[in-house]
Amino acid sequence: MRLRARDDLNEATASFWSDAELNRRLNRSYREIRTRIAQLDEEFFEREITVVYPGSSRQVPLTTLGFPSEPLKFVLVEDITGNANAPSVLDHVGKGEETAYRITGGGVADFTSIHGSGYYLSAGPGGAREMGVRPQPSSSLTLRITYVGMTTELVADLDSPDIPEDFHEAIVLGAVYSARLKEEAPVRDVRERYETVLRNALTALDGRHSDRHARVGVVEPEMYDYDV
DSSP states (O other): OHHHHHHHHTOSSSSSSOHHHHHHHHHHHHHHHHHHHHHHOTTTTEEEEEEEEOTTOSOEEHHHHTOSSOEEEEEEEEEOSSOTTSOEEOEEOOHHHHHTTBOTTSOBOOOOGGGOOEEEEEEOGGGOEEEEEESOOSSOEEEEEEEEEOOOOOOSTTOOOSSOGGGHHHHHHHHHHHHHHHHTOOOHHHHHHHHHHHHHHHHHHHHHTTTOOOOOOOOOGGGOOOOO
16 A cells, blocks of 8 residues: 555655655554544444453453454453353443452452353553453353454555455545645645545445444443442
């Protein structure tokens, strides 16, 4: 994509714009377009991963569980240890609620059976995100997690965005637009091309996903009681 941007900038090799700078501008454009897509279809960037949560673990780094990068958010966590076709959904427990199960002696008072299972996310050493499961399992669990991932930045010439090809030209034009601003060159025509390409791509995407069913979500978390 960087080569395509250089074609539009009439600079085949790095001179005024370094490769590193063009990468930054391409990734800024990429993130902006991903945000526009998510506003249209909030489920578009959802991904699914199956992980093994080790037994007797208070919490585990997400990278240890096998996530390719730290996720932006979790959508659904299911325990499929016994039967993948009959999963048990884990409730999301806030860090403050998890702390309530810590007792003075440093041990952990797990949920009783009436509370069911839950998971929480927390910052581990160095700020890396970690996941904990309550009650703390004595043996490993197989979890199926639906999540929204962070943007994987474009670095190499052949790196490909995780969005439909319709949007690739818009990524390039967005980067060219910001690069032209630095050059103080006329940019209105570039911005107009960018908006036209992006609008057409969003329209096409909306058409492809128009038959998707809306998700029914829980909007009253106070219905869940995590008190001991």
